[in-house]
Each structure stands twice: as C-alpha cells, then as structure tokens.
Amino acid sequence: MRKLLTKTRAGVIAGTVAIAAVFGAAGAAHAAPTELTELHQLSPSDGSRAGYSTAMSGKYIAYTDVWGASVAVSVATDDTLTQWETTRVTAANPPAAFGKRVALNEDATKLSVAGAGVVVQFTRNSLNDWTESSRYTAPADTSRVTRIAESFGEALAASGDLIVVGASNATVDGHANTGLAYVIDSSNGTTRELLPTEIRPGSITGQTVAISGAHIAVSAVQNTDDMLRRVGGVYLWDVSAPVGTEPGFATQPVDDATVCLPSGGGGPAFGFALAFQGESLFVGSPVEANFTGPKTDPEHGCNRSSIQSGTTTQGALYQLDRSLTQQGAKLLPPQHSENFGSSIAVSGETILANAEVRPAAQGEVHIYTTGEFTATTEATIAPEPVQTLRASDATDRDQFGYTHYDSAIRATADAVAIGAPFARSKAGSVYVFGPPMTVSSDPxxxxxxxxxxxxxxxxxxxxxxxxxxxxxxxxxxxxxxxxxxxxxxxxxxxxxxxxxxxxxxxxxxxxxxxxxxxxxxxxxxxxxxxQAETTTTLSTDTTLSQGSPASEARVEGSVAGVNGTIPTGNVVIADSAGQALATLPLDPAGAYAGELPTPAQDMSITAKFGGDVNHQESASQPGSLPAAPLKRPNPVTPSPTAPTTPTSPTSPATPPASSQTQQTATSPRLAQTGGNGTWLLAAAGAALLGGGGAFLGRRFIRDRKAAGRRYPE
Missing domain, CATH: 2.60.40.10 (Immunoglobulins)
Structure with missing residues (x-):
C-alpha cells in the first residue's frame, strides 16, 4: 500500500464557517442546513474514473481510485478538512472492474470493494492501514437462480459485519435479468439469499441496495405493473425475522395524473437511489417526468422538448416509512434539471440529491430539509433548494454527483463527499464540502x-x-x-x-x-x-564420553520463540509412531539434553514442544537414532610382576605339583600373567638374560613331553 499526504489546492477554499455541526440532528425544528464550502479535492494524479463509487464514515472517505486496479481511502488529519492522508488499497489478483462499488461500515474498520463477480473485504489495522481479510465470490447456481456471477457486485452496502451484494442480472426461475440480492455475514462467512417467493420478471432487482441495522432495501427499477407500465419498485427485508419471512414491496405511486408512466424504455426508475434515515427510507426516481400541461403538449407535456424547455421536470424524491407507505409530498427539482435523484444522501434532517443542468450537462447537488416532505398537504412540491453545490473547476459532463445505480454523494454529520468520475478528462475527483470538522467543547x-x-x-x-x-x-x-x-x-x-x-x-x-x-x-x-511461534531443533550423538554405557545415545536441542523469547516447559522425544521415549526439561536458555537407550535398529525420532502460555507448540524435523554398535571388550592393563631369579642358570626351578595340576585343568593359559603362570615367564626371562635361550627351549619341550603335554616342535 502507498500512502500519500495531500493538501488543499490553491484557490479551492472559498471560506470557512465555524459551527457545531454540518447538518441539524434528527428531531430538530427543521433548521436550515449550514451553508457548505468546498474545502478539498481528492484527485489522484494517475486516477481513472476516481470517485465513480464513494463511501464515507466519520473522517474516512473511500472511493474508486484507478478503475479496475485500486481504491483509495483518505482520512482527514486536521479539524479543517484540508489535510488528508491517503492510502491506495489494492487486492491480490484484483478481479476485473475492481473498485466499481465501495462500502464502509459505520466505524470505518471494514472496507468492502466489488469487482466482477467478487467482493473483497479489507480490515483497518491502524489509522489508515488496510489488509485484505476476506474474499467472497458469487454463489453457485441453484435450481431457481442461475447466471449469478455476471452481475454479482453490481450493488454494495455495509453495516457492522453485514455486506449486502446485488446481482441484478441473474436469471431467476428462468426469467433473465430478474435479479436478487445477497447478505453476507463477514463474522462467520455465511451468505443468505434475499429472494422472494413471487418474483418480478425482468425487474433487475438488486441494482441498488441500502442497509440500516437489520433492514435492507433492494431496488427493482424495471418492475412493471399489471398494465405493463414500468413503475419500478423497492423491496424492504428484515433479516432479523425468521428465514422465509417475505419482504415488503412498494412501487412508484401511480395516482399522480401529471407523471409519465411509459410502457417501454427504462421507465421512471423508481428505486434508482436509496437512503435510510431513522425510520424513513428515501427513494430517488430520476427518470420520471412530471408535466404541467396537457400530456401531448410539446412545451408542457410528457416529452423531451418540454423537459429541455424546463416546463416539465425530470426526477423526483419520495419519503417512505418502514411499511413502505409514502410520507408527505413528492419533491421535484428546479426547472431545467435532468436525472434528479439518481444519487441521494441523507444526514440528520438534510437530504442531498444530484441533477444535471442542460444544455451543458454540468452536475450539481441540491440540498433540502427532510421536513419539507411533510410540512405540506400538497401531493407535489418543488421548493427552492437551501443550497446548490457545484465543483469549483466544473466541466461539461463531469458527472459531478452522478453514478449509475449507486450514490456518488455521501454525507455525515461532519462533511459531504461528492464524486465526479469524468472530471479531469475522466481521471476523476472527489470533492469535500463542509465547514471545519465538528469540534465540540468536549474532546x-x-x-x-x-x-x-x-x-x-x-x-x-x-x-x-x-x-x-x-x-x-x-x-x-x-x-x-x-x-x-x-x-x-x-x-x-x-x-x-x-x-x-x-x-x-x-x-x-x-x-x-x-x-x-x-x-x-x-x-x-x-x-x-x-502466542509466539516457536522452532524446535533436535540432534543425536552416539559418541559418548569415557565411562558412559555403550548402550545409550545422547539427544539434545533447543526451542526458540520467533521474537527471541525463551519458551518454558518440557520437550517429549517420540518415535515415528508418536510413542514417547523420554521427557526432557528445558533449561533457562531453552535448551534440553538427555540420554536414550540405543535401539536394536536405526530409529526415527522427533522432539515435540507442547507450548506454554506464551508460545505455540512446535516439533523438530525427524532425526535418526542409530542402532547400538557391536560390543568390544574393554582393554585391561596388566598388573606388574617382579621377575623370579632361578637358583641355577641351567636348571629352572620345578613348579609345584599343584601348579601343574591347575594348568592341566585350565588349558590353555600360555598368555596368562600373574598367579600360577608366573614361574614360566620367570624361567624364560632368566634363561634369555643368561644367553642360553635355545637350550632352554629344547629342554623345556622335552620336559613338557615327559609330563604328557604335546606341543609342536
């Protein structure tokens, strides 16, 4: 990951306002939102459609960085929202279209990024350091649902451990482009299918999703009614309810005689944008046309020329409750606006919605208070926006605030982030609006x-x-x-x-x-x-010090912690079958040693450390314990014997009869020293010293023959 420290560009700051919060808290008396100022641009130098998808949580903004390759996460490092630290986040072997959708959970600890058929999740380790932690591929086809992978990841939302993923072009019950959504619990990796019993064929369900706690909204923008009018729709699921509980469903209200409801084409796209706030669900319907004159009137009717003239508006916002009942009026945009409500965001009692202004098709974002929906008994309202936001370096068709089937607008109590993926010749930018970061008297x-x-x-x-x-x-x-x-x-x-x-x-x-x-x-x-990982070593030695039994071999080794720590406890020496042969204690340096009986044949042994409170267990590489060598007798040092002097140099002393009898009984003992064999050596030594060796030899043989002994001559 690459970290960049970005600073505010010259000329971007248009002023600052010191206030307690950007938007009023829910439940306030419909106070007007604070006027916002563009404070910063997040514009990667090598970006590609940067800002195509955006997500925001507190100080963190995540956004498409380089389409198909990386996303970026920027965090404000000061209270003025002018200093940002940016980390480029990439995936191992990123899927195609990586970064087409991004989502952050509420505390910005988990980042989800969609590519073609894959959702990759990253976990934040410190202030702005991210590690890939999970990867979720499209579920396998089932008897009801096929061709899932082609659009898995077309929509994305996150809350806590839950990730909502849309697969809008999946084939359901044999109907192409019907679609559905899935909810993934990243805490255990389970995936749940959000599929109603009765489907709406060809509705591209799951093209947009939103989540608030256990409630999940899923769009069905191409849904048709009984008259084959494309009225769109939205499902509302409660995933805390038992599996099998059917969702709620609502279509665009059709009792307004001044709205165009075509039977072909894209229809009003009711559900194109979704945003929860409290108990309300706000819905964008960006393609619907609301005319002011006769339907066929070329200047005030349901036609393109009337939209271009500004007398017919395109787009609307709706507020629904948790039963999907409309609350208050439908809100229409200013004249000459197109695609109004294709991206929306809600914070406190403020709602933001994008629009494009003809003929240049420059993007802008209008700000309203949510109280305006219910402050009137009228069915339709078109109030003046509290404020309209535009990029300081706006260009034609920069798609400021606009993204297909996603929100390019994100808002928190601190600031507003607006993506413009076609700005800077499609390099893209994300614009940050707001007064300085909320600063209260309490840190x-x-x-x-x-x-x-x-x-x-x-x-x-x-x-x-x-x-x-x-x-x-x-x-x-x-x-x-x-x-x-x-x-x-x-x-x-x-x-x-x-x-x-x-x-x-x-x-x-x-x-x-x-x-x-x-x-x-x-x-x-x-x-x-x-626990620290450990490494256990083993060596054997059959060369023992003098005095050690030849039937024993020495084994020794050590156990070391990966961070230089010293484990404690014992090491078990075991054979290849796992049978323990010895248990040896570790000394203060982590070493062990001991003797083992040598086996009858070579044996493979292993040293196993069972771990302790701070260290993981480990085992050595197998070692060889050689078989016992052939036993050799220990050498015996002869005892010194004093020579016996004969009485005559020519006549050796005759040994006692008892000595002769003992020699006969213990034949042969010519090599024996000491004891009863002393007289032979003494006589031979005396004769040799006197120079009569040959005579004594012959005499000795004759004497032995006389005694009945036979020796070779």
Whole structure:
C-alpha cells in the first residue's frame, strides 16, 4: 500500500464557517442546513474514473481510485478538512472492474470493494492501514437462480459485519435479468439469499441496495405493473425475522395524473437511489417526468422538448416509512434539471440529491430539509433548494454527483463527499464540502483495537478530536501505567516494548493537555497478544564420553520463540509412531539434553514442544537414532610382576605339583600373567638374560613331553 499526504489546492477554499455541526440532528425544528464550502479535492494524479463509487464514515472517505486496479481511502488529519492522508488499497489478483462499488461500515474498520463477480473485504489495522481479510465470490447456481456471477457486485452496502451484494442480472426461475440480492455475514462467512417467493420478471432487482441495522432495501427499477407500465419498485427485508419471512414491496405511486408512466424504455426508475434515515427510507426516481400541461403538449407535456424547455421536470424524491407507505409530498427539482435523484444522501434532517443542468450537462447537488416532505398537504412540491453545490473547476459532463445505480454523494454529520468520475478528462475527483470538522467543547478520543504476538513490539493508536492540536495520551491497563505519547496531527501512537503475556489486554487511553493531571476524554480498546511461534531443533550423538554405557545415545536441542523469547516447559522425544521415549526439561536458555537407550535398529525420532502460555507448540524435523554398535571388550592393563631369579642358570626351578595340576585343568593359559603362570615367564626371562635361550627351549619341550603335554616342535 502507498500512502500519500495531500493538501488543499490553491484557490479551492472559498471560506470557512465555524459551527457545531454540518447538518441539524434528527428531531430538530427543521433548521436550515449550514451553508457548505468546498474545502478539498481528492484527485489522484494517475486516477481513472476516481470517485465513480464513494463511501464515507466519520473522517474516512473511500472511493474508486484507478478503475479496475485500486481504491483509495483518505482520512482527514486536521479539524479543517484540508489535510488528508491517503492510502491506495489494492487486492491480490484484483478481479476485473475492481473498485466499481465501495462500502464502509459505520466505524470505518471494514472496507468492502466489488469487482466482477467478487467482493473483497479489507480490515483497518491502524489509522489508515488496510489488509485484505476476506474474499467472497458469487454463489453457485441453484435450481431457481442461475447466471449469478455476471452481475454479482453490481450493488454494495455495509453495516457492522453485514455486506449486502446485488446481482441484478441473474436469471431467476428462468426469467433473465430478474435479479436478487445477497447478505453476507463477514463474522462467520455465511451468505443468505434475499429472494422472494413471487418474483418480478425482468425487474433487475438488486441494482441498488441500502442497509440500516437489520433492514435492507433492494431496488427493482424495471418492475412493471399489471398494465405493463414500468413503475419500478423497492423491496424492504428484515433479516432479523425468521428465514422465509417475505419482504415488503412498494412501487412508484401511480395516482399522480401529471407523471409519465411509459410502457417501454427504462421507465421512471423508481428505486434508482436509496437512503435510510431513522425510520424513513428515501427513494430517488430520476427518470420520471412530471408535466404541467396537457400530456401531448410539446412545451408542457410528457416529452423531451418540454423537459429541455424546463416546463416539465425530470426526477423526483419520495419519503417512505418502514411499511413502505409514502410520507408527505413528492419533491421535484428546479426547472431545467435532468436525472434528479439518481444519487441521494441523507444526514440528520438534510437530504442531498444530484441533477444535471442542460444544455451543458454540468452536475450539481441540491440540498433540502427532510421536513419539507411533510410540512405540506400538497401531493407535489418543488421548493427552492437551501443550497446548490457545484465543483469549483466544473466541466461539461463531469458527472459531478452522478453514478449509475449507486450514490456518488455521501454525507455525515461532519462533511459531504461528492464524486465526479469524468472530471479531469475522466481521471476523476472527489470533492469535500463542509465547514471545519465538528469540534465540540468536549474532546473525542477513539482508541483502536490492535493485535500483536508475544515478545514483539506492540503499537497502540488513538485518534483525538479537539480544538487544541496538542496534548498527551496516557495508556494504562489493569492499574499498570504503560506510558504516554504526544498527540500529533490528531493521533497518538505508543510503542510498547514490555513483554505482555499472551491474551486480551483491555487498555485505557486518557487524553489530557497537562500530562495527565486533568483527563479531558478517555476511551478503551483491546490489545490482543497472540502466542509466539516457536522452532524446535533436535540432534543425536552416539559418541559418548569415557565411562558412559555403550548402550545409550545422547539427544539434545533447543526451542526458540520467533521474537527471541525463551519458551518454558518440557520437550517429549517420540518415535515415528508418536510413542514417547523420554521427557526432557528445558533449561533457562531453552535448551534440553538427555540420554536414550540405543535401539536394536536405526530409529526415527522427533522432539515435540507442547507450548506454554506464551508460545505455540512446535516439533523438530525427524532425526535418526542409530542402532547400538557391536560390543568390544574393554582393554585391561596388566598388573606388574617382579621377575623370579632361578637358583641355577641351567636348571629352572620345578613348579609345584599343584601348579601343574591347575594348568592341566585350565588349558590353555600360555598368555596368562600373574598367579600360577608366573614361574614360566620367570624361567624364560632368566634363561634369555643368561644367553642360553635355545637350550632352554629344547629342554623345556622335552620336559613338557615327559609330563604328557604335546606341543609342536
């Protein structure tokens, strides 16, 4: 991933307004929204249709970056929305059309990106670092649904662990382009099919989706009524209800005599844009034409010339409740607007909707209050927008605020992001509008969960929103002080070198401006320490030191943690069948040693470490324990014997009869030394010293013959 630090372009800022929030909170007395200013452009230098799809959560904006290759996530690093850090996010082997749809969950910890037939999910590890965590391919065809993969990912929405995916051109019950949607639970990888019992053939259901908690809205923009008029429609599912519960369904209201309802073509496209706010669902119907005169009147009727003249408007907004009943009036755009409501966004009591202005087809976004829908008894209203937003460098056909079957407009309580994928000669841009980031008198601290392994350095990250750009964040867990870090560009990072034990450690992050004396805000998060991986080694040695039994061999080795830590416990030496042969303790350095009986034949053995509280188990590579060698007798050192001097140099002493008898009984003992064999050696030694060796030899043989002994002559 590549990180870029972007700054506001010269001339973009048109002014700032210091207010408490961009939009009024739901339930306020229909206060007018704060006037917005373009603050920043997110314009990748090598972009391709950047902003084709956008998503926004708090300070984070995700958007198509390079069509088919990457998306980008930008996070505001200051309170004026003029400093942004951007990370380019790519996938391993990205699918075709990667980035055509993007979605963020509410706390911007999970990013979902759709490509052709695939949805890739990324998880945020720190302030703006993303890792691919899951990949979901189109489900296999079923008896009812086929050709799913061709359009799986045409629509995308996310909330918490849930991802809603549209497959609008799937064939259902033999009807082409009928479509459906799926909901994926990323916490367990399960996929649920959102398919009603009675389908609406050819309705391209699932071309647009939206989610709020357990409620999921799915468009059916090409749905036809009993008179074959293309009235569009929207399903509303409650995924908390038992499986098999049918969804609600509503079509465009058809009791308005001034709306065109064609039987061919694309129809009004009711459901083209969807947005939840509280208990309401807002629906865009961007193609419907609302005329003011006779239907066939070329200047005020249901025709193209009337739209171009401005007397007939194109597009409308509807507000529905959770039973899909229309609430209040239908809202129409200003004159000369086309495709009004193809992208919408709602925040608080403010609704934003795009339009194109003829003849240049420049994009613009109109802002209204949601209270205007129900503030009248009229069936149709066309109020003046509270404000109309335009790009500071607008060009013809830049598609500012417009995307096919998705929203190029995203709004939070902090700001508005508007995509323009054809700006800059189709390089694309995302425009950020708003006053400075919401700054209240109470600072906000957000601590981010982290994960590390035993023995490694652990990095804790906290974001801080406060008027004061400086301060200190102190970290602690279980009453133990972990240290502190300064706030830099709205974030504080602490690197822990302390060897925390494996397990989950809940820590607190306390923000102060006076080194912890007065805590202004606090948050908690979890640091998960995983067991460290280990490596176990084994060697054998059959060369033992003198005095060790020849029937034993020495085995030795060590166990080491991946981060340089030292495991504790025992190592089990086992044969190839897993039978334990010995259990050897690890010493303080992680080493072990011991002796094993040598086997009758060569044996394969393995050293197995069973792990401890901080370390994973591991096993060595198999080693060989050789068979015992052939036994050799131990050498014996002769005892020194003093020579016996004969009484006569020519007549050796005659041995006692008892000695002769013992020699006869223990034949042969010529090589024996000491004991009863001493007289033979002594006599021979005396004769040799006296120079009569040959005579003594013959005499010795005759004497032995006389005694009955036979020796070779």
């Amino acid at each position: 906000v601290v957000t601590a981010i969960d982290a994960e590390s392994s035993y023995g490694a350095q652990h990095t804790l990250t906290v974001s801080v929103t406060d008027q004061n750009s400086e301060g200190i964040v102190s970290f602690a867990s279980g009453g133990e002080d972990w240290g502190s870090a300064p706030v830099v560009n709205g974030a504080a990072e602490l690197v822990l070198d302390a060897p925390l034990t494996a397990g989950d450690h809940v820590f607190s992050a306390s923000y102060s401006e006076d080194a912890g004396v007065t805590v202004l805000a606090e948050a908690t998060a979890t640091l998960a320490i995983l």
